[in-house]
Amino acid sequence: MALHSMRKACVFRSFIRALHKGREPAPASQRDAVKRIFSGIQPTGIPHLGNYLGAIESWVKLQDEHGSVLYSIVDLHSVTVPQDPAVLRQSILDMTAALLACGINPEKSILFQQSQVPEHTQLSWILTCMVRLPRLQHLHQWKVHTRSRRGGSSPAHGAGSGSSTRV
Known part of the structure; x- marks a missing residue:
């Protein structure tokens, strides 16, 4: 069990280091x-x-x-x-x-x-720490979600309907 936890920790450290270094071009075998x-x-x-x-x-x-x-x-x-x-x-x-x-x-x-899949929530934590509120406020989904949570209206489903529906 301890060995499995150590391997997982090593993977996350490698992931975090890779985020700081930036992406390297993928080798040809990965592109294909x-x-x-x-x-x-x-x-x-x-x-x-x-x-x-x-x-x-x-x-x-x-x-x-x-x-x-x-x-x-x-x-x-x-x-x-x-x-x-x-x-x-x-x-x-x-x-x-x-x-x-x-x-x-x-x-x-x-x-x-x-x-x-516990890695989903673990990665979510890392990404949440990296994305700041001003960036989120520019995203369409964020705007719709926060508007609906406040009791405001959001666009109705359908192209070009021009109406809104209460969520």
Whole structure:
């Protein structure tokens, strides 16, 4: 156990050093490597036609087109608002079942629960320490999220509708 912890610490030290040095050009073998696809979906609510047409249908196609595909049920993204733990657990199971029923094949892609990968939160801490508030305030998602948390309105879904909806 101690050896595993030491290896993980060594990896993080190397990562932090690499951040300070900057990126070096990738060797030719890495440039020619298979591209990796990653996407995630929140387990909040019942999957609907918009989820299917907007993401899941594409996910099924991508797993046939690419050699390395990772899909995540991003349950940590769901806890930005209060959640009932029992309901969230059930929603994670329901979303997993829905993805499998829609054609996500565990033999062709990797499907995982975000909170089961501790490196995700560890890297999140590092990145959070590096991004300052003024930079966040320029990002569209940040503006929409903070506006909705304050009870303001956010743009409605749909191109050029010009209306807003209460979140």
